[in-house]
Amino acid sequence: MADTSPPRSERRLALFDASGFIFRAYHAIPPLTTSKGVPTNAVLxxxxxxxxxxxxxxxxxxxxxxxxxxxxxxQKIDPTYKANRKAPPEDLTPQFxxxxKVGDVLNLPSLDAEGWEADDVIGTLAMQAKAEGFQVLVVTSDKDFMQIVDEDITLFDPAKNKRMGIADVQEKMGILPGxxxxFLALVGDAVDNVAKVPGVGDKTAVELLHQFGDVETLLARVEEVKKPKIRAALESHRESLTRAKQLVTFNTGLPLGVKLDDLIRRAPDATRARDLFTELEFFALLRDLPAEEAPARPDVAPLVTTTSLVTTEAELKALADAAKASGALTLVPAFEGMPFAAPLVGLGVALPDGSTRYVPLRHQQLGATQVPVAAxxxxxxxxxxxxxxxxGGHDLKALTxxxxxxxxxxxxAHDDVELLSYLLNPSRREHALEDLARERLRSELPALPASVGGKKGRPLADHGPEExxxxxxxxxxxxxxxxPELWKExxxxxxxxxxxxxxLPLLPVLARMEREGVKLDVAELGRTSERVDVExxxxxxxxxxAAGHVFNLGSNPQLAQVLYEEQKLPILKRGKxxxxxxxxVLEKLAEEHNSVLARALIEYRGLSKLKSTYxxxxxxxxxxxGRIHTTYHQAATATGRLSSSDPNLQxxxxxxxxxxEIRxxxxxxxxxxLVSADYSQIELRLLAHIAEDPVLIDAFRNDEDIHSRTAAEVFGVDPKDVDREQRRVAKMVNFGIAYGLSAHGLSTRLGISQENARDVIERYFIRYAGIRQYLEDTVEKARKVGYVETLYGRRRLMGDLLSKNRAVAQAAERAAINMPIQGTAADLMKKAMLAVDAxxxxxxxxxxxLLQVHDELLFEAPDAEVEAVKALAVKSMASVAELKVPLKVDVGAGKSWADAH
Incomplete structure (x- = not known):
């Protein structure tokens, strides 16, 4: 059982095994870098x-x-101690x-001792604190620290949220902490090059310590050891055993030159912590920092924490007049639910003169004074x-x-700070107003009512206006x-x-699409659901x-047992x-190891996901x-593409x-x-234009089957002689090349050898030399300037290209190659939406x-307008840009999305 007894002293010293946790954090969190390429996973x-x-x-x-x-x-005791430890990974070293710095800004004293490990520093401080009446908490996941546990010293593992006292050590190890x-000396440690006694495992070590108490007594009475092999091993390894105990024993008498009063916990230096966390892009952690009492910059006044209520028609008219006179109005709506159907409870307002208002409209609190909605x-x-x-505001589409x-x-719509922040750094996960205020204004915004954002509490309308x-x-x-600062940047x-x-012009277009929604035939979907349920x-x-018995397909441990223990398939990757x-992993097991179970599981998961999701x-x-209203997000993807949610129809x-059938x-x-208008092979056309490859340009200008033309070029045959397999290979290369397709990736997808795949790609680049040049030039330029951009200037920062972690750098190279193409396609689609709407x-x-899905627009047209809309869509979408190749638009119409597509 965990130690739940109250502390014996009000003074509690927490000692962090910082060095140990650095490596644990590095391996626990996938590679992570800032937008400038600074590795930060271990720091985070x-x-x-x-x-x-x-x-x-x-x-x-x-x-x-x-x-x-x-x-x-x-190493003075044993020169081989930790001699086989590799140097830290290249992307970990700059994180030390x-x-x-993190410890410094959090006002946490950092201690070390030349030539010694964190273990010894902690052991010394623990004994010093114990002697002065402290309760000591050692924050670590290292079992070696159990040796200093006693009635005043306990361990705490934050990953498991578990404390360990004397009883816990006894339960876990079967011996006393002392x-x-x-025990460690007897069983050794291969990682640290601490030699073990041959033949002595955990169980034997515990038995020996139960009988003799410690290593010194054991060696003094070794003739009493009953097992001849163990006795002989101890006799012949006296010296190494004694040395091993020296190696694993903490030095608890280091001259650290620090007083415990120097370790009194202090509040973080909020200003410096905010600067550091912003530099490291730890935006979520900024929320845990206290708000600053004063701004760091003298030109930024602190945010006001009170405001004026607008409760009369005269005050409302004065507000409207002030907005017209100043030419600007910033609005933040108070509402709950989906914006397309949510009633406006109230409106937060800010004017250019720095004054603010709140206009209450639908507060249900008895006696609440507010403006009539009609007024x-x-x-x-x-x-x-x-x-x-x-x-201005944050998410002006929702406001609209x-x-x-x-x-x-x-x-x-002009000052949407969410959109402006997104354009500056599209790789950032989110651009919440609270985070932006912390970073840019060094201010903590007042808490929203407890019900907003899915939190528990009263409905927003039940709160009074003053609240x-x-x-x-x-x-x-x-x-x-x-x-203003965002615009300047x-x-x-x-x-x-x-x-x-x-x-900004796209905001009202998207708002109208969300408001319109698309009709769903629930009965038709139900019939499909019943059929899929059978499948x-x-x-x-x-x-x-395929497994030979029934097991829970949703249980990863059970699945792993079947795949790896029962069917003896190779373990390709490990998780936590x-x-x-x-x-x-399943795809590789199915393709490379011909696993029938893996293939069936892939199909099962695909069907199950579509059934549950749609x-x-x-x-x-x-x-x-009777309609589905999806929500479109402009500030979500690194390439500029729109995404959708609630539901995701993309x-x-x-x-x-x-x-x-779902469509x-x-x-x-x-x-x-329904009328569907879909750009044909837009990314390949953009690749031809941006790479200026003459062969690809010629094929598109002649409206050829691009995959057959590519197959003819790569395999050296006449286009009319290209067979289905050759076209399949060419299609995979065409669509994959802009995503940094490798020989390994092509071989896996097509089920061919890597040598054949490498040969196909090489022949492709010989015929399409302009594309190879584009790939090389794009990555090289991105390394120099730190970003890639679309034809219309949309940028994505590419700091990861400089990462010392090869996997991270390679992923960045693929993103750098793809972004100018996919990002320009996104820009063109947005231009097309504006043109069609106009x-x-x-x-x-x-x-x-109604909908925008990847390269497609979906319209709902009266029967009499269908042909006109088809012509309008083709003309508008095809003319949004002058490229070296024509933009081709495929259109269709029908009663359902499937019929139109």
């Missing part, structure tokens, strides 16, 4: 561990212990000083619709939708203050034009048959909990209007029969048809754009 893992342990333990005193030339003193060093709509209608009044629910049309006013008004003020980076002409069960039975059974889930997401398989459930209203409005058609 270490920092999380320290913060978690401090929160759990709440020590009064604290220290981080590090190695410092840690092998030197023990960063970890020291005997652990003797709000009447007074604010003109200013909201006035494009001359620049609108919520205001539309009140009959208001937002024009003049929520500051939270929304201050957010509006924060967005207002950040916008965009101008300097050449990205402002992209914001003005593409991303899933059949595939499950096939898996069981054992041999991996992920998709990549067939079972879509009917639950149908709104009251992952429905295009080329499978099940994918087509068949998306239908048009009576008297309407054309529909100009011609006053009733047709509406």
């Amino acid at each position: 893992g270490f920092t999380r561990m320290v913060l978690k342990a401090l929160q759990e333990l709440k020590p009064t005193h604290v220290a981080l212990a590090f190695d410092k030339s840690g092998r030197v003193e023990r 000083p960063l970890i020291r 005997q652990v060093r003797d 709000f709509t009447a007074v604010m209608k003109d200013v909201i619709a006035d494009a001359a009044v620049k609108k 939708l919520v205001l539309a629910n009140e009959g208001l049309t937002l024009e003049g 929520v006013a500051a939270a929304y008004a201050v957010r509006a003020d924060a967005a207002r203050r950040m916008a 965009l101008e300097l980076g050449g990205l402002a034009e992209l914001a003005r002409t593409l991303e 899933v069960k059949a595939k499950e039975a096939e898996c069981h048959q 909990t054992g041999p991996s059974t992920d998709q990549e 067939l079972d889930t879509l009917p639950t997401l149908v709104a009251k209007d 992952n429905i398989p295009v080329r499978t029969e099940l994918g087509r 068949r459930a998306f239908v048009a209203d009576a008297g309407h048809q 054309a529909l409005r100009e011609q006053k058609l009733k047709t509406r754009v």
